[in-house]
Every structure is written in structure tokens, then in C-alpha cells.
Amino acid sequence: xxxxxxxxxxxxxxxxxxxxxxxxxxxxxxxxxxxxxxxxxxxxxxxxxxxxxxxxxxxxxxxxxxxxxxxxxxxxxxxxxxxxxxxxxxxxxxxxxxxxxxxxxxxxxxxxxxxxxxxxxxxxxxxxxxxxxxxxxxxxxxxxxxxxxxxxxxxxxxxxxxxxxxxxxxxxxxxxxxxxxxxxxxxxxxxxxxxxxxxxxxxxxxxxxxxxxxxxxxxxxxxxxxxxxxxxxxxxxxxxxxxxxxxxxxxxxxxxxxxxx
Amino acid sequence: xxxxxxxxxxxxxxxxxxxxxxxxxxxxxxxxxxxxxxxxxxxxxxxxxxxxxxxxxxxxxxxxxxxxxxxxxxxxxxxxxxxxxxxxxxxxxxxxxxxxxxxxxxxxxxxxxxxxxxxxxxxxxxxxxxxxxxxxxxxxxxxxxxxxxxxxxxxxxxxxxxxxxxxxxxxxxxxxxxxxxxxxxxxxxxxxxxxxxxxxxxxxxxxxxxxxxxxxxxxxxxxxxxxxxxxxxxxxxxxxxxxxxxxxxxxxxxxxxxxxxxxxxxxxxxxxxxxxxxxxxxx
Ligand SMILES: Nc1ncnc2c1ncn2[C@@H]1O[C@H](COP(=O)(O)OP(=O)(O)OP(=O)(O)O)[C@@H](O)[C@H]1O
Ligand SMILES: [Mg+2]
Numbered sequence: 001x002x003x004x005x006x007x008x009x010x011x012x013x014x015x016x017x018x019x020x021x022x023x024x025x026x027x028x029x030x031x032x033x034x035x036x037x038x039x040x041x042x043x044x045x046x047x048x049x050x051x052x053x054x055x056x057x058x059x060x061x062x063x064x065x066x067x068x069x070x071x072x073x074x075x076x077x078x079x080x081x082x083x084x085x086x087x088x089x090x091x092x093x094x095x096x097x098x099x100x101x102x103x104x105x106x107x108x109x110x111x112x113x114x115x116x117x118x119x120x121x122x123x124x125x126x127x128x129x130x131x132x133x134x135x136x137x138x139x140x141x142x143x144x145x146x147x148x149x150x151x152x153x154x155x156x157x158x159x160x161x162x163x164x165x166x167x168x169x170x171x172x173x174x175x176x177x178x179x180x181x182x183x184x185x186x187x188x189x190x191x192x193x194x195x196x197x198x199x200x201x202x203x204x205x206x207x208x209x210x211x212x213x214x215x216x217x218x219x220x221x222x223x224x225x226x227x228x229x230x231x232x233x234x235x236x237x238x239x240x241x242x243x244x245x246x247x248x249x250x251x252x253x254x255x256x257x258x259x260x261x
Numbered sequence: 262x263x264x265x266x267x268x269x270x271x272x273x274x275x276x277x278x279x280x281x282x283x284x285x286x287x288x289x290x291x292x293x294x295x296x297x298x299x300x301x302x303x304x305x306x307x308x309x310x311x312x313x314x315x316x317x318x319x320x321x322x323x324x325x326x327x328x329x330x331x332x333x334x335x336x337x338x339x340x341x342x343x344x345x346x347x348x349x350x351x352x353x354x355x356x357x358x359x360x361x362x363x364x365x366x367x368x369x370x371x372x373x374x375x376x377x378x379x380x381x382x383x384x385x386x387x388x389x390x391x392x393x394x395x396x397x398x399x400x401x402x403x404x405x406x407x408x409x410x411x412x413x414x415x416x417x418x419x420x421x422x423x424x425x426x427x428x429x430x431x432x433x434x435x436x437x438x439x440x441x442x443x444x445x446x447x448x449x450x451x452x453x454x455x456x457x458x459x460x461x462x463x464x465x466x467x468x469x470x471x472x473x474x475x476x477x478x479x480x481x482x483x484x485x486x487x488x489x490x491x492x493x494x495x496x497x498x499x500x501x502x503x504x505x506x507x508x509x510x511x512x513x514x515x516x517x518x519x520x521x522x523x524x525x526x527x528x529x530x531x532x533x534x535x536x537x538x539x540x541x542x543x544x
Contacts, residue, residue: 148369150369151371153336153339154367154371156340156358157361157363157365157433158388159360159385160388169373247375249377249418250418251374
């Protein structure tokens with residue numbers, strides 16, 4: 001049974017999308033500027049991009065870099081964050097370091113990284129890695145710190161060694177918080193990906209967008225914005241599904257403000 | 262008003278308890294003090310010179326006002342906290358850390374929320390290398406014993422406080438520690454469940470004869486279950502008196518409640534606690 005209320009809240013994201021597109025359509029018709037195509041024109045340009053092999057290769061390359069950068073960040077940031085959360089010395093060593101790095105926009109490092117590593121995949125993946133790591137470290141740190149001491153004591157009494165407790169108690173206990181960080185990381189990965197391709201124009205979804213802008217193909221520009229936006233929503237929704245399954249045992253979290261699942 | 266007459270050994274200094282040979286002692290707490298660093302460079306004496314010997318297979322309860330250091334004493338025996346002074350020993354060996362010979366049941370349950378009920382109870386057994394099928398069979402039996410048959414696949418968040426506490430007890434019993442360290446295990450339960458679990462614990466204890474160190478706020482519970490009741494003074498906690506409970510076993514609740522000896526123990530101990538200036542205990 002689906003109550004009207006539940007149906008409404010389920011379709012709310014869709015309604016919001018439609019509302020946004022309608023507002024766009026109206027605004028564009030009112031403004032009548034060449035650089036601001038209507039929503040319909042932009043949507044009509046989407047299939048031609050997705051049908052083009054070269055565009056698909058570009059978008060695929062973007063997604064690959066994003067996946068690699070994000071995976072490396074997850075592998076690096078979760079253990080570091082958890083160790084910081086549990087071991088005072090580790091935290092007091094890394095905390096000042098991270099404090100300095102935190103406010104620096106990672107994309108601003110792009111020119112230096114390009115200088116050292118060229119404009120290829122390496123630089124872009126590294127920037128994604130840097131951009132994504134901090135929120136995951138932060139949330140892993142918080143999650144690790146909050147693990148109930150008695151839970152660790154229970155494990156110790158059962159004979160778990162310190163590394164075993166880290167892996168088999170701290171990690172699962174902190175998982176809800178870690179995954180919250182990963183979700184932020186995922187969205188940041190997409191943002192950093194586009195930004196890096198805007199700076200190092202060579203391939204990728206961002207490259208298509210900015211090339212079209214140079215050539216004044218505004219419907220393609222807006223179509224790319226739709227495609228990138230849709231990618232973000234899709235990734236996020238898929239991740240939320242995974243997250244919900246992984247932490248199905250945990251208390252219903254304070255509902256996240258942004259959720260499309 | 263009735264004059265409380267205590268048996269002579271009851272008034273004896275705890276250190277001078279009519280002792281069994283130290284070699285027989287399961288737990289020996291020797292001049293243990295605990296000082297905690299508190300905020301603002303101050304320190305707080307939580308336990309002051311505790312001496313206590315617990316024989317193998319004894320059921321010993323600790324009573325005392327809130328904040329007198331009962332939990333802290335239990336943590337020291339568990340090896341979770343190192344005493345700032347003195348030493349605690351188990352089977353003659355100084356306790357330096359936790360071990361599967363001492364199973365804690367915490368006031369806060371501390372279940373693993375990502376494991377279901379069965380997974381929680383199986384955890385210690387699996388850790389000790391017991392085969393999965395064997396561990397599962399034993400855990401199911403334990404869960405049936407604590408009245409949780411049918412809840413094997415529930416996650417802790419789906420259980421009531423009383424059910425969580427029963428899972429915690431089963432989880433600790435599962436890996437068969439020689440010593441049970443129970444911190445107000447029935448404190449959060451309704452009267453009915455509490456009575457049931459007291460009876461169950463007694464049945465298990467009378468069968469296995471584990472050494473039990475049991476913290477409680479209920480005088481009746483302490484007298485009903487224990488061989489010895491340790492009464493502590495308010496902070497800094499020290500042992501005021503150790504009362505031997507000389508009541509026959511196996512104990513039946515219905516008989517015991519009518520037994521004047523039981524009633525006298527309860528009244529005497531309540532009087533002792535009143536003398537420590539404690540009021541919360543009746544809450
Ligand atoms: N980690 C700690 N740091 C500082 N002080 C502590 C710490 N643990 C306990 N204390 C202090 O030690 C005293 C004894 O605490 P404890 O928890 O052992 O009391 P308790 O007898 O178990 O109380 P309750 O009956 O309320 O559970 C308290 O005054 C408490 O504030
Ligand atoms: Mg306590």
C-alpha cells in the first residue's frame with residue numbers, strides 16, 4: 001500500500017526537477033538571449049552528445065578518473081581517519097597538517113600539479129584524490145572517536161588484539177559516519193573532476209562543455225550541464241542505496257537533507 | 262526499634278577476612294586505589310585502599326552509593342583500567358589487561374550494533390576458533406535459555422533495553438569465562454523480567470559455579486543471589502563491611518522471601534547502607 005503522502009514524498013525529487021526545468025524554460029523565453037537556450041533546446045541536444053562516440057569516450061574517461069581518485073582516497077582516508085580517531089598521537093600529528101590543507105581549494109593546486117605531472121590523467125586523478133580525501137578523513141575521524149569504549153572492552157575481553165579491534169570493531173561501528181563522509185566525497189569528486197578538466201583541457205566531460213562554450217554552441221553547453229548534473233544525481237542515488245544497505249543495522253540517521261533515493 | 266546484631270566476622274576488617282589460602286582465591290584485590298585526573302589539573306580519588314579476596318566459585322555482590330567506584334573496581338578486575346595503586350590478581354597472576362577468563366557485562370550493554378542477536382552471541386566463540394556450526398548451536402541454546410528464542414535475527418536497535426541486557430549476558434556466557442563481572446545487569450529491567458533473570462542467573466550459577474562479581478543497587482537482589490555482600494562507603498570508595506550470606510542453596514525465591522534469616526540480612530544491610538549516609542539506594 002502506498003499512501004498519497006508517501007507517493008508524494010517519493011516523487012518529490014522528480015517534481016522538483018520538472019519544476020526547475022519549467023522555470024528555466026520560462027526564464028529563457030522571457031530573456032531571449034542567445035547564450036541562454038531554453039530547457040527544451042538543451043534537452044534536445046542531449047541525445048546527440050550521448051550518441052557521439054567521441055563524447056562517450058570523453059565522459060567515460062572522466063568517470064574513470066573520478067572512480068580511481070575516489071577509490072584511492074577511500075583506501076587512504078578511512079584508515080588514516082580511524083587511526084586518528086583512536087590514537088591520540090596520530091591525531092595530534094596530522095590535525096595541524098590537515099588544518100592547513102583544509103581551506104585550500106584543491107583545484108587551485110592544479111597548475112602546480114600540472115607543472116610537475118603534465119596535463120594527463122595523473123594530475124587530474126591526483127586533484128580528485130586530494131579534494132575527496134579530507135571530508136572522508138574528517139568523518140572517519142569523528143566516527144572512530146565516537147566508538148563506545150565498552151564495545152572495545154567487550155572485544156578485548158573476547159581476546160581481540162588491538163589491530164583486530166580496529167578492523168572488526170572500530171571500522172564497522174564507525175561505518176555510518178564513514179559513509180556519510182564518502183557521500184560528500186562522491187559529490188566533491190564530481191565537482192573536482194569537472195574543475196580539473198576545465199583547467200587541464202584535454203579530454204573529459206568538462207572539456208566537451210568548455211569547448212562548446214568556446215565555439216558558442218550554447219545548447220551543447222547546457223546539455224552537458226544537464227548530463228553532468230544527471231550523473232551526479234545518479235551516482236548519489238546509487239550510493240545512497242548501497243549505504244542504506246550497508247548500515248541497515250544502524251539507528252535511522254538524522255535524515256539527510258539531500259537525498260534522491 | 263530493633264537492635265541490629267551483626268555476626269562477628271561481619272564487622273571484621275575486610276583485609277582480615279577469615280581467609281582461604283591465597284592460592285585458592287580466584288580474585289585477589291590488594292591495596293587497590295584509583296585516582297582519576299579530572300579537568301583543571303585536579304585529581305579525584307575514586308577508590309581508596311580496597312582489599313578483597315574472592316574465592317573460586319563464589320558469588321559476591323557489591324553495594325554502595327552511586328559514584329562510590331563500584332564500576333571502577335569491576336573495570337580494574339576486568340583489566341580495562343589499571344589501578345593507580347596496588348594490584349588486582351586473578352588466579353595469583355597480576356591483571357595487566359583484559360582476557361577471556363574474565364567476562365564483563367556492562368551497565369551500557371555495549372552490544373555490537375552491526376551484528377544481529379545471534380552474531381553478537383557467537384562473536385566470542387568464533388574469536389576462540391570454535392567452528393561456525395558449533396558456535397551457532399551453542400549460541401542458539403544460550404539465547405533460548407535467556408528467553409530470546411525467535412529473536413536471533415534481530416538487530417540490537419530493534420530490541421528493548423531488557424532484551425539487550427539478556428543478549429549481553431548470553432554473549433558473555435557464550436565464551437565461558439571463569440569470572441563473570443556484572444555491572445548492574447538488571448538495573449534497567451522491569452520488576453518481572455528482573456526476577457526472572459535473577460532466577461535464571463542463579464540456576465546457571467548453581468550449575469556452573471562460576472566466580473561472579475556482581476554490582477547492584479538492590480539489597481534484596483544482593484542477598485538473594487550472593488555468598489558475600491560487600492558494602493562500600495561513599496566516595497572515595499572503600500569497603501565498609503563484608504557480610505557473609507549464610508542461606509541454604511539451591512535458593513528458591515518463594516521460600517527465601519518468607520525466610521526470617523533472609524529478611525534479617527536485608528534489614529541489616531539496609532541499615533549499614535543508611536549509616537553511610539546514602540539515600541539514593543532506596544530509589
Ligand atoms: N574515566 C574517568 N575519569 C575521571 N573520573 C572518573 C572516571 N571514571 C570514573 N570516574 C569517577 O570515579 C567515581 C566512581 O565512578 P564509578 O563509575 O566507578 O561509580 P559507580 O559506583 O559505578 O556509580 P554508579 O552506581 O552510579 O554506577 C565517580 O566519582 C566518577 O566521577
Ligand atoms: Mg557504575
